Structures are given as C-alpha cells and as structure tokens.
Amino acid sequence: MSDWQKILHESVDTLDKLADRYGSDVIDVDALQPAFDNFQMRLTPNVLSTIKEIGDPMWQQYVPTVQELDIVDGVIDSLDEDGDSPVPNITHRYPDRALFLVSPVCASYCRFCTRRRKVGDPEKIPLNQFESAFQYLREHTEIRDVIMSGGDPMMLSDRRLEYFFQRLREIPHIEIIRLGSRITSHLPSRITPEFCEMVKKYHPIYMNTHFNHPAELTPESIAALGRLADAGVPLGCQTVLLRGVNDDPQIMKELMQKLLKARVRPYYIYMADQVAGGEHFRTNVEKGLEIVKALRGWTSGLAVPHFVIDAPGGGGKVPLLPEYVEEINEDEVVFRNYAGERYVYKQPRQPAIAVAGCGDAAAAESDIVPIQVGKKPKPRKKPVARKRKTGT
Numbered sequence: 001m002s003d004w005q006k007i008l009h010e011s012v013d014t015l016d017k018l019a020d021r022y023g024s025d026v027i028d029v030d031a032l033q034p035a036f037d038n039f040q041m042r043l044t045p046n047v048l049s050t051i052k053e054i055g056d057p058m059w060q061q062y063v064p065t066v067q068e069l070d071i072v073d074g075v076i077d078s079l080d081e082d083g084d085s086p087v088p089n090i091t092h093r094y095p096d097r098a099l100f101l102v103s104p105v106c107a108s109y110c111r112f113c114t115r116r117r118k119v120g121d122p123e124k125i126p127l128n129q130f131e132s133a134f135q136y137l138r139e140h141t142e143i144r145d146v147i148m149s150g151g152d153p154m155m156l157s158d159r160r161l162e163y164f165f166q167r168l169r170e171i172p173h174i175e176i177i178r179l180g181s182r183i184t185s186h187l188p189s190r191i192t193p194e195f196c197e198m199v200k201k202y203h204p205i206y207m208n209t210h211f212n213h214p215a216e217l218t219p220e221s222i223a224a225l226g227r228l229a230d231a232g233v234p235l236g237c238q239t240v241l242l243r244g245v246n247d248d249p250q251i252m253k254e255l256m257q258k259l260l261k262a263r264v265r266p267y268y269i270y271m272a273d274q275v276a277g278g279e280h281f282r283t284n285v286e287k288g289l290e291i292v293k294a295l296r297g298w299t300s301g302l303a304v305p306h307f308v309i310d311a312p313g314g315g316g317k318v319p320l321l322p323e324y325v326e327e328i329n330e331d332e333v334v335f336r337n338y339a340g341e342r343y344v345y346k347q348p349r350q351p352a353i354a355v356a357g358c359g360d361a362a363a364a365e366s367d368i369v370p371i372q373v374g375k376k377p378k379p380r381k382k383p384v385a386r387k388r389k390t391g392t
C-alpha cells in the first residue's frame with residue numbers, strides 16, 4: 001500500500017467516528033443517518049486539519065446535515081448528464097470535447113456535489129465498461145479534448161492512470177487530456193514524484209483543480225500544486241459559489257490571489273447547481289455578480305475567473321457578467337469602469353468606399369476620428385469652406 005493510501009485509511013468515514021471526534025452532542029448519528037445513507041461521507045486527514053471550528057466553511061462542505069433531506073427545486077441529475085451519455089461513462093455535450101468518468105470514488109465527499117447520484121457507487125460508474133467508451137472516442141474524430149473525471153480520477157493507481165493515458169494517446173485526434181480532480185485539496189500526498197514523472201510522458205495533460213475557500217490552500221496542498229506545475233501540468237481551478245462557505249467578495253478575492261500564487265489559474269466560479277440534497281448551499285445570482293465585480297479591476301485579471309451557470313437540463317455553461325455598459329448605439333458606447341467612473345468609447349465610422357473616379361479614399365480615411373478610450377474626444381474640425389473661384 002502506498003503512503004497516500006495509508007493516509008486515506010486514516011479518514012473519518014462513519015458517523016460514529018465523526019461523533020467520537022466532535023462529540024455526540026454535536027453529531028446526532030440517528031438524525032444524520034438518512035443523509036449519510038443517501039450520500040456517503042469521508043473526511044481525509046488534510047480536510048480534518050482545515051476544520052477549525054464546528055460549522056465553519058470547511059465543516060459545512062463535508063459534514064452531512066439534515067438540510068440535505070429538504071428537496072425543493074433540486075433535481076437528481078440537474079445537468080442531465082445521463083441524457084447526453086451515448087455509452088456508459090461518457091458524456092458528450094459540447095462539439096469537440098467529452099467527459100470520461102473513470103473513477104467512482106473521491107478522497108472526500110463534498111455535500112454539494114452535482115454528481116452525488118453516482119459518486120461513491122461503483123455500480124453507477126462501472127469500472128468494467130470502458131471498451132465502449134474508448135470505441136466511442138475513437139469513432140468521434142471531432143473530439144479533441146477529453147476530461148477524465150468521476151469521482152476523482154486521481155484515486156486510481158498510477159498504473160491504472162497510465163493505462164488510460166496510453167489508450168487515449170493511441171487516438172490521434174485527441175489532443176488534450178484533462179484531469180478534473182480535487183485531490184490537491186483532499187489528499188495532496190497523492191501527487192507523488194512517481195506520478196509526476198509518469199505524467200510527463202503523455203503531455204499535454206491539464207488538471208482542473210477545485211478549491212472553494214482560502215483555508216484549503218494548506219502548505220501541503222500548495223506543495224502538491226508546485227510538484228504538478230514543475231511536471232509541466234497546467235493548473236486551473238473550478239470554484240463553486242456556496243452559501244456560508246465563500247459567498248463573500250473578500251473571501252473569494254483571497255482565494256483567487258492565493259491560487260495564483262500557488263501557480264493555479266482560476267478558471268470558473270460556478271453557481272451551485274440545483275442538485276437535490278445540495279439546495280441549502282445555493283445563493284442568488286446577484287451574489288455571484290457582486291463577487292465578480294469585486295474582483296474585476298481590483299486585482300490582477302489572471303485572478304478573475306469566468307462566472308457561469310451550468311444551465312439546468314444540459315444547456316451547458318453560460319457566462320454571466322456584471323452590467324458595465326450603460327448605452328450602446330451606432331456612434332458610441334457609454335460604460336462605467338471597475339470603479340464606477342463613466343467613459344465613452346466612440347464607435348468606428350465606416351470609411352467611404354473609394355470608387356475610381358467617384359471618390360477620394362484619402363479624404364474618406366481622414367474622416368475617421370481616432371479612438372480615445374477614457375478621454376473626452378476632441379471636437380472634429382469642421383471642414384473649411386473653400387472660396388469658390390469666380391473663373392475670371
């Protein structure tokens with residue numbers, strides 16, 4: 001057993017163990033049992049180390065609550081991933097990329113998980129049905145980019161991961177392989193030197209990490225991210241906007257800045273999905289827009305991810321932006337900058353098309369006003385009326 005597997009075994013994965021650790025007055029095992037039965041629980045030592053007090057943002061992400069049983073607008077498969085699944089373990093929604101579910105398990109289980117209907121259950125992400133998935137990927141030459149996910153693909157052994165990398169690299173039209181993984185937050189010791197050596201043979205391999213709160217960027221996590229970056233794995237981060245966890249512009253700003261420092265490019269902030277069991281985590285959309293507004297312009301553009309809603313029912317990711325434009329017409333665009341100051345951008349004028357004998361291209365070009373963003377444009381000189389020659 002490798003070191004990371006031994007560490008995984010030290011996780012808290014039953015309600016009784018949780019009650020032992022935090023007290024049975026805090027953990028009501030009987031009351032939480034239905035939530036646990038619905039979606040399993042596991043907190044790795046790394047996750048446990050980030051919980052500083054009961055009910056804090058880290059606690060909320062991983063400890064089951066009876067609120068998970070209140071289903072209002074929640075849907076089991078809120079993104080209709082199964083509807084876009086042509087063969088087991090593949091979801092093909094976008095034109096040139098496909099999701100490939102390769103692992104049914106995660107190191108820790110996030111209570112808001114969109115895929116909680118499947119994750120943790122090997123019967124629902126079958127490990128013996130990959131041939132039809134490889135065949136589908138081979139036959140669909142439009143697929144350039146495969147996102148290995150699950151569960152967490154980094155829960156597989158290096159041997160198994162290498163098998164997937166090799167099989168995917170045998171398919172010429174697959175250019176990019178991505179790993180969707182929360183392992184650098186849950187179990188950073190999984191990023192071993194051996195894995196880092198192995199992965200170099202199959203580049204380009206990207207990793208989409210998942211961090212929701214600055215407290216998750218422990219020294220161990222930052223070191224693991226560094227090992228991946230040194231191994232040539234470009235790192236992005238997906239963050240889910242969660243009530244009571246990170247629905248605060250200052251927390252999000254700190255998270256994005258810390259990620260960037262750890263060599264991770266923030267990629268998405270997602271609105272929490274309308275998933276059954278995770279509804280108590282949802283904020284309103286205005287909160288996300290407020291957060292993006294507090295990032296854009298106030299910190300490096302590298303630290304500003306796209307804010308998206310993954311459209312319920314399988315519509316895909318739709319980006320949302322705060323309102324900056326006040327007016328747009330054929331002459332100008334009136335907008336406010338990040339600090340709320342008003343500016344005008346002049347629309348380009350269409351130059352007249354020079355036609356031999358009927359126009360003067362140079363004169364038409366001189367009619368274009370230089371664009372001056374953020375400054376009041378100088379008034380254009382009126383053409384001086386030429387004196388008409390009298391002819392005598």
Ligand code: SF4
Nearest residue numbers: 106109110113151182
């Ligand atoms: S790591 Fe990802 S797949 Fe696993 S429980 Fe968390 S959100 Fe779901």
